[in-house]
Amino acid sequence: MRAILLPILFYSTLYSQINLSGSYVSSFGDSQNDFNYFDNRININGDWNNWSSWIEFEHSNPPELGRINTGLRKIRIDYSTNNITVKLGDLYEFWGNGLVLNMVDDQSIDLDTGIRGGLFSYFSDGFSVEMLVGNQKTWRSTSQAPDFDERIPNYQINNNIYAGKFSFNMNSLVNEFYFMKTEDNHYLPITKKTNQLDHQIYGFNSIFANQIFDINLEYVTSIDSDNAFYLNSNYYLDGLTVGISYKNYLFNQLSPYDRWDFVNNPKGALFIQQMPTVFKSHSSLYLGRITHLIDYNDELGFSIAVEKMMNNNGSFVFYYSQASRHDEWASVRKDNLSLYDWGIVNSTSIMPSSEWMYNPFREYYLEWSGYVDTKLFYQFAYGSNQDVMDIFSSQYSDKGHSYSYEMLQAQTMPIMMSYQLDAKHSISMQFEYQTIKKGMYGFNSALDNSKEVFGSSFEKDSQINRFISIGYSRSPQWSVSINIDNTNTDDVFAIEKGRNNNVIENALHSIINKDFTWSSVDMIYNIYNSTQLTISYGSQRGGVFCSNGICRYVQPFENGFKFGIVAAF
């Protein structure tokens, strides 16, 4: 550590032409249910003529999500001219739409797909060439490896990656060709052995754009003939925009039982392939909680988005997305024996199926937003979701079809408003209302007069959630808000039962049940323009937290304090 820091300090002091800047991010949480964390990160960026460097130190013990890390986290040095770029160290690159590679570092869900290695790129107006070599060592949570914990990932991915890209431009057309070879040092906890598995992927990406429309299509295939296709096209009419997206990802066909087991099924989409989800990323709290979990190995679907401009900078948005798996799986007899195992019994065409056997997902979303005299901002929305999350059993017999599966159906109404009282002061309000019906549907054809039965995942038939947040801000110094999140029932299999209510929840108990209410007061104070302090007191409901189709369970935060500071210097 000393060997790294001292030369930086020496050179930064000695040579004034070295431009140094950095940022510091710290967050601390202390709750009564032992969800405690202390995250610290310092990013240091240096520039000197064509050279630049990036170092990130971390002292997280324990982090809010992820493994304990104290020390150097990331380091990279870059050399860049008008035509050439060379990078050595921790790389975060993306090619095309991410069907080949997309390296991201998303702290909110502890997702890091970066590699440590080298990159060389040459580009001119007409064409560019890029090559990269590196090693990806990253952690994921899985119940298929020992010491499973939703908060602390327990399985390490270790890949060597060699990749190349060639692209050329012709007026409004950009074409890119990709190649990637990976050596997956795959550890199997059952055998306690590491095997090397090779993957090779080839890809093509083409983008055409003009003033009226654009189209982007990308196709990748592996030497095992697994493939993925993505298409996005937008049409720009007078005050109206229409967008269509299509995905068809097929890297591995796995039974419902093995679907999420990447440890014992290493063939399939790589962790470095972070592809478009083709469904909407929501800013709503409740819609974010029920985000569809995308299966990059086996999913096809489409989305249609229509956006119409209204008066006073307002707009109306209609969004529809649908997806499913490629095949229907059912228990089938193996080799004329009495043993049953999962097998493919039907397949869909190039469009997603809406039958439950294909794990369908469907979302409608409507949004109307705008301004009144630039002072009042409003946003009214409605979302309707249906998602068959898991299939537990499916078997055809002479007596019919017996099955059981888990489905979620939800209606959500998020409303946001803010009003500017004068040049500095404003008030804001956010209200969300959601009903969720979630549980297991089952049917046993072997029983006489059998009917489909439903078993709710909640202690009641459906869950009703209400969230309200009222805020006041004084630009540019501070803002304060009070947030109340209430529900009517708990999950049958709630991971944490029992509450440690805070003073706000106790005060509200005469109006709403404090056992099902989580409330907090948040304050933001801008010490300087680029130094922000956040203080929060109260509780935060646990549950699934999603970011762009990847979800993690986050445990509740009960009756505690959170402090955060972000500073750039």
Added chain:
Amino acid sequence: MIKYLFLALFAFLSISYSQKVQLNLKLHRIDGRKISLNQYLSKGPTLINFWATWCGPCKKEMLHLDKLASTYKDDGFSVVSISIDTQRSLSEVKRYVRSKGYKFDVFIDPNQQIFKKLNGNIMPTNILVDTDGTVAWMHYGYMPGDEKNMEQEILQVLK
């Protein structure tokens, strides 16, 4: 470890310097092409705005950024809007900007490399850069009314 973190922090606070942005910083356009930040700085001061389609305050702020870009365009001022939407939701970026009819140029930074390089941490982050690359002003977050401060800072740089 902690003493090294504080050493690094102390070092930054004790060294007198003016934060600068690399003039040849490469920006990724949505169509896959790259251009240099200097193309904007050679004309005048530039406000770099980081946003995302899932960020409510960012969208509220964009209306004001568009007005500022139009008002001071003749003075050489530009707004460079950089979306940090990941590849997984990137298709929404161009549709959103085109449907709103915003005049400023939009770039993408799905793996947040430019965002981190310019010390962005909170959405939205705004950085006002003078023609020589000096950071004249930087601000985290958006509260209604912040656009007035932003305009004052732009006027200061344009003087």
